[in-house]
Amino acid sequence: MVHLFRHHIPAATLLQLLIEAGLFFFAVFVAVKLHRHAETLNEPAVLAPAAIFAVLMLCVNGAFGLYRRDQRLDFVNFVARSIVALFVGFVVSYAAFGVFPYGSVFQDALWFTVLYALAGLVIAHQVLLLPLARAAFPHRILVVGTGPEARAVEQSLAEANQPNLKLMGFYPLDSDAAPAVASRRIVSRRLAIDEAAWKLGVNEVVVAVREQRGGVLPLEQLLSCRISGVRVSDLAGFFERISGEVPIESLKASWLIYGDGFRQSALRHMVKRTFDLLVALFLLVLTAPIMLLACIAIALESGFPIIYRQERVGARGERFMLLKLRSMVRDAEQTSGAQWAAVKDARVTRVGRILRRARIDELPQLVNVLKGEMSFVGPRPERQCFVDELMEKVPFYGVRHSVKPGITGWAQVRCAYGASVEDAVRKLQYDLFYVKNHGFFLDLLILLETVRVVLFGEGAR
Numbered sequence: 001m002v003h004l005f006r007h008h009i010p011a012a013t014l015l016q017l018l019i020e021a022g023l024f025f026f027a028v029f030v031a032v033k034l035h036r037h038a039e040t041l042n043e044p045a046v047l048a049p050a051a052i053f054a055v056l057m058l059c060v061n062g063a064f065g066l067y068r069r070d071q072r073l074d075f076v077n078f079v080a081r082s083i084v085a086l087f088v089g090f091v092v093s094y095a096a097f098g099v100f101p102y103g104s105v106f107q108d109a110l111w112f113t114v115l116y117a118l119a120g121l122v123i124a125h126q127v128l129l130l131p132l133a134r135a136a137f138p139h140r141i142l143v144v145g146t147g148p149e150a151r152a153v154e155q156s157l158a159e160a161n162q163p164n165l166k167l168m169g170f171y172p173l174d175s176d177a178a179p180a181v182a183s184r185r186i187v188s189r190r191l192a193i194d195e196a197a198w199k200l201g202v203n204e205v206v207v208a209v210r211e212q213r214g215g216v217l218p219l220e221q222l223l224s225c226r227i228s229g230v231r232v233s234d235l236a237g238f239f240e241r242i243s244g245e246v247p248i249e250s251l252k253a254s255w256l257i258y259g260d261g262f263r264q265s266a267l268r269h270m271v272k273r274t275f276d277l278l279v280a281l282f283l284l285v286l287t288a289p290i291m292l293l294a295c296i297a298i299a300l301e302s303g304f305p306i307i308y309r310q311e312r313v314g315a316r317g318e319r320f321m322l323l324k325l326r327s328m329v330r331d332a333e334q335t336s337g338a339q340w341a342a343v344k345d346a347r348v349t350r351v352g353r354i355l356r357r358a359r360i361d362e363l364p365q366l367v368n369v370l371k372g373e374m375s376f377v378g379p380r381p382e383r384q385c386f387v388d389e390l391m392e393k394v395p396f397y398g399v400r401h402s403v404k405p406g407i408t409g410w411a412q413v414r415c416a417y418g419a420s421v422e423d424a425v426r427k428l429q430y431d432l433f434y435v436k437n438h439g440f441f442l443d444l445l446i447l448l449e450t451v452r453v454v455l456f457g458e459g460a461r
Contacts (some may be wrong), residue, residue, distance in 0.1 A: 064455070
């Protein structure tokens with residue numbers, strides 16, 4: 001894992017980004033050099049268009065989910081998404097190249113650029129990335145413990161889709177009951193933890209033990225590992241880095257109090273507020289025709305009101321009226337009272353189903369952003385009745401109210417729609433990660449992934 005802008009980036013992803021940036025950059029060079037007008041250009045004239053194409057394609061690929069490690073794409077899906085992403089990149093690049101000297105040369109060469117880029121992506125994906133990631137960024141992990149927590153670490157590593165991570169085994173403790181992991185993967189206790197770590201060439205020791213009081217842990221051996229350069233991680237810190245969430249069951253108040261993060265500087269507030277205002281104003285102008293058509297469709301199908309107002313809980317527990325385009329029948333909760341939205345909810349209108357799938361019903365919340373009640377990126381605001389229930393049942397739920405709620409958020413791009421207490425716990429784990437690590441870089445990453453969520457209708461109800 002590489003720590004960049006207070007955000008952990010998997011080494012395999014970083015390697016993929018570097019390789020693909022080089023592929024896109026040199027695809028422009030090769031295409032222009034093979035073009036019949038290439039003799040009129042010198043190499044410095046190609047640098048800026050090639051760099052723009054590379055950066056643009058990395059952003060488009062990210063928006064299409066090609067850099068997600070928590071979801072494995074088979075070869076057919078990878079090629080299909082790459083082709084669509086290259087088509088989008090082709091259209092935008094064609095317009096951008098027009099402002100450069102000799103822009104027509106770059107535009108004419110774009111067809112070849114896209115073909116070379118696609119061929120390079122397929123070769124890199126199938127042949128280069130996996131062995132290079134393992135060779136360039138090897139990271140061997142020893143887990144201390146053999147119980148359910150250790151099994152959760154094993155499962156998390158299996159789902160992480162990071163080929164450079166290798167689980168070397170589990171070190172048993174006296175306090176362990178029946179092992180929850182395969183016995184063949186349990187390391188012999190004839191060696192101390194530090195000796196086993198040295199013998200196995202371990203880079204990190206993960207302490208997968210929930211109860212650590214009463215002399216359960218061999219602290220001297222763990223300290224020896226730390227002094228010798230081996231990283232020692234607790235469960236919360238490990239899951240935060242690997243999966244981008246903070247599991248509630250492994251979380252302690254002391255970790256929140258003494259841990260890094262939770263920065264709320266004046267500069268951060270100023271940058272975030274400026275960013276919110278600029279993005280909200282731009283999107284309001286851009287989406288005004290879409291919202292107008294949506295309003296007409298709602299009025300024709302089910303009449304007025306068109307805008308739905310609902311009280312939600314914001315930062316520091318303050319209440320505000322959230323705005324949405326009405327997607328349900330009028331007075332949908334008049335008899336049933338407040339309830340979670342369900343899959344194929346009968347209260348949703350035909351127009352509303354389309355609006356929800358494309359997230360168009362959320363666009364009026366840009367006004368909430370302009371008023372300062374919401375941010376563009378942050379935990380989604382909930383209704384007071386649900387907040388009261390969740391505060392009683394879910395530990396640390398109130399932590400998410402330390403920042404402004406958002407139109408989109410880390411939980412929204414990482415897990416499905418929340419419609420139960422269990423779903424709320426899952427989302428809270430991602431919200432805690434955001435509250436702890438939020439910054440401009442993470443906000444940009446969330447916005448990029450939001451494009452993917454909207455394009456593919458993920459989690460819509």
